[in-house]
Amino acid sequence: MTRVSVRKTYKLYIGGAFPRSESGRTFEAESQNVARASRKDARDAVRAARAAFPVWAGMTAYNRGQILYRLAEMMEARSSDLERACSGRGEVEAAIDRVVWYAGWADKLAQVLGSSNPVAGPYFDFTVPEPMGVVAVLAPGEPPLGGLISRVAPAIVGGNAAVVVASETHPVAAIEFAEALATSDLPAGTVNILTGFRDELAPWLAGHMDVNAIDLTGADGGSTELEQLAAENVKRVVRSSADAQSPWEISAFLELKTVWHPIGL
Amino acid sequence: MAQVEKRESSAPAPAPLEWEYAPAPEARDVVQLEERYGLFVGGEIVQPQTGEWFASISPSTEETLFEVALAGEADVDGAVGAARDAYENGWSGLAPSERAKYLFRIARILQERSRELAVAESLDGGKPIRESRDVDIPLAAAHFFYYAGWADKLEYAFPNRTPEPLGVAAQIIPWNFPLLMLAWKIAPALACGNTVVLKPAETTPLTAMIFADVCRQAELPPGVVNLVTGDGTTGAHLVRHDGIDKLAFTGSTEVGKLIMRELAGRDVRLTLELGGKAANIVFDDAALDQAVEGIVNGIYFNQGHVCCAGSRLLVQESIYEPLLEKLKRRLSTLRVGDPLDKNTDVGAINSKAQLEKIRELVASGEDEGAEIFQPECELPERGYWFVPTLFTNVAQSYRIAQEEIFGPVLSVLTFRTPEEAIEKANNTPYGLSAGVWTEKGSRILWMVERLRAGVVWANTFNRFDPTSPFGGYRESGFGREGGRHGLEPYLRLE
Structure with missing residues (x-):
């Protein structure tokens, strides 16, 4: 007797839960029905990210590094699912290795990106990198998993919370990745993943007053309008490539805070 | 602050009911004002092609101090062209160690002419001489001195990256710290190998025009620094010019947002230092x-x-x-x-x-x-x-x-x-x-x-130093000025 398999329903990932779109809509991508997020889902995701931000940013850097390493462990455990959702084993291995690489940066960032400043006076003066808050990420269209990881990992390692719009043409890898996120001890809401139509979601995120930065790496051209919307609250606009890996990718998502204190008796 | 609170003395000396006040004015004649200040383009003081001039008023007396050129579109175009020419034919090819020496020279000349600059700043902008003398001018010189030393050390600032200049940097500065803001903008831009077109604020062009003379004295190659005076329309021409590679703006959040919208979709690097409500x-x-x-x-x-x-x-x-x-x-x-x-x-x-x-x-x-x-x-x-x-x-x-x-x-x-x-x-x-x-x-x-x-x-407030990065979160802008971090906005890091 043949067994009928239990198939997966591909849903959104918001605030640590897997809801359907509030709009009740789906679209077909990669031969699957995938949730088609609405602007209200985007709003919910921003709200979840804002709530998660102080939790995630408030953890010690050591702790954040361990949780991201745990994320890599979860991805390794799900590698066969992830492989089916992208170009294959090579892409998955590279993505896992990239998460491990970024995990190791969590407790080194301040040392590499910060500074102690020898001011001309009796003051101790230092500069530390800090997370920006809520970051919107338009994931690159391809590679499905590699592009996503290349943008999300540097965005969150420094303590930001992210709202990610998955690749429109290859959204399944993002949802498989969400399952790794959900089991990684990453605080709920730190990464939220929306599948749907970029043209529908991106303008809401670019203009959202409670989003601090937007990564337009995945906006294929035509981002002028998004940049104009981003000016509304002076968002940081980040652009990179789908395959970048460096500490400078992290610093693009960080603020710098300089602190002065007098020296004296 | 120089003043201290009056203390109650234990011996009951008769407290004077009125204090005689003796003014202690700084000599104004250390500044030789010209009747008119033209634009500084390609190493020359030139007349504005608009043929228009506007009066610079002393805010403390309401007298007209001098007239200054109103740069129009053609003037801005000429300045960007001069900056491009200087960038491609000399400045970007100059050994970083030699670039550094020009900046050191500028720092020294600012120190030498500090009294004149301090009086000019107070005359033109209305700020107390105590502040222009003790804060604005020494810090401006210190910024040039600090960034001079970076010019030939950029590869140490950004490990595993190759720092390259961007090209022509357009810079728009406010009227609150005229020479100091000029220094915050020009010093890192030049240290990184860029050339500059800077627009001083409408109401405070004087120290910038003296700075043009400082550039002459330093024998800075023509076109490396260009100064276009004017009002908001001049700034808008500069922002819209398609020959700029970088825009650095310090001013209001409102104008900062306009600039951000204007630059959307263009390949121009942007830093904004905007308002605050600390x-x-x-x-x-x-x-x-x-x-x-x-x-x-x-x-x-x-x-x-x-x-x-x-x-x-x-x-x-x-x-x-x-x-x-x-x-x-x-x-x-x-x-x-x-x-x-x-x-x-x-x-x-x-x-x-x-x-x-x-x-x-x-x-x-x-x-x-x-x-x-x-x-x-x-x-x-x-x-x-x-x-x-x-x-x-x-x-x-x-x-x-x-x-x-x-x-x-x-x-x-x-x-x-x-x-x-x-x-x-x-x-x-x-x-x-x-x-x-x-x-x-x-x-x-x-x-x-x-x-x-x-x-x-x-336990302190309003302290500034060239080694100390300065800049905002959220709607106060992005990018840092000062310190190693202040180099990044002026470099392409491959």
Whole structure:
């Protein structure tokens, strides 16, 4: 007797839960029905990210590094699912290795990106990198998993919370990745993943007053309008490539805070 | 601050009811004003192609000091062309060590001409000579000296990357620290190998025009620095010019957003240093007299024309009364008047337009229900002046607690717990600076972690240094000026 398999329903990932779109809509991508997020889902995701931000940013850097390493462990455990959702084993291995690489940066960032400043006076003066808050990420269209990881990992390692719009043409890898996120001890809401139509979601995120930065790496051209919307609250606009890996990718998502204190008796 | 509080003597000396005041004016003739200042393009002083000039007014006397060129589209185009030419034919190919030496020369000449520059700054902009002499000019020279040393060390600033200049940097600066803002912009741009077109503020072009002469004395190659004076239309021409690779703007958040929209979709690197509404937070264990000096320096320094001014005072409730009493007494000792008088604490408001803006916001504070305090104060008959002002009974929603006044006006609010202080401090769209006053070190660091601001001064305020990165969070802009981090906006890092 043949067994009928239990198939997966591909849903959104918001605030640590897997809801359907509030709009009740789906679209077909990669031969699957995938949730088609609405602007209200985007709003919910921003709200979840804002709530998660102080939790995630408030953890010690050591702790954040361990949780991201745990994320890599979860991805390794799900590698066969992830492989089916992208170009294959090579892409998955590279993505896992990239998460491990970024995990190791969590407790080194301040040392590499910060500074102690020898001011001309009796003051101790230092500069530390800090997370920006809520970051919107338009994931690159391809590679499905590699592009996503290349943008999300540097965005969150420094303590930001992210709202990610998955690749429109290859959204399944993002949802498989969400399952790794959900089991990684990453605080709920730190990464939220929306599948749907970029043209529908991106303008809401670019203009959202409670989003601090937007990564337009995945906006294929035509981002002028998004940049104009981003000016509304002076968002940081980040652009990179789908395959970048460096500490400078992290610093693009960080603020710098300089602190002065007098020296004296 | 130079002034100290008068102390009660134990021996009851007869306290004089009136103090004779002896003015101590700085000599004005150290500055030789020209009748007209042209544009500085390609190493030459040139006439504006618009044929238009406008008057530069002394805000302390309302006299016309000189006329200055109004640069139009063709003038801006000429300046960008000169900068491009200098970039491609010489400057970018010059050995970094030699680039450094030009910057060292400029630093030295600024030091040598510091008295002249200080007087010019106070004359043109209205700020007290004590500040232009002790803060603006020395810091401007220090910025050139600091970035001079970076020019041939850039590869050490960014490990595993190859730093390359961007090309032509367009820079637009405000009127509050004219020469210092010029230095913050030009020094890192040149150190990184870029050439510059800078637009000084409409009301304060004088020290920039003297800087043109400094460039001549330093024998800086023609076109490496170009200066286009004018108004907002001149700035707009510069922003829209398709020959720029970089735009650095310091000014209001409103204009910053316009610039961001204008540059959308263009391959122009952007940094913005915009407005602020900083909270200066005083806990009940703070050294009160020091805190009072810090509060005064925080908001009345440079007439409050400071983007990082501590314009919101947050006082812990238990010390509200003693602190306010001290603060009001201290306000009453501030000397407002002639910017060239070495005893002056608060000079002239930079322009008539700014004075009107301050008056409008102060009126809104009274209308909304805040209680105003202004010390008795004799103001000169001519010129633009505003008495140092303090508002109590201020709600967070009042315009004077939300909007940047950019004048000598302090809004006082209270808090009970550190959590409440943080919530109130962060409750504006800005995030440029903040101050914390407490004797408890662990509390300082707890506050520092939670304040959403690019600069936090603890037990001090309004300190600046070329080695110390400065810039905002949120709607106060992005990018840093100063320090190693201040190089990044002027480099392409492969």
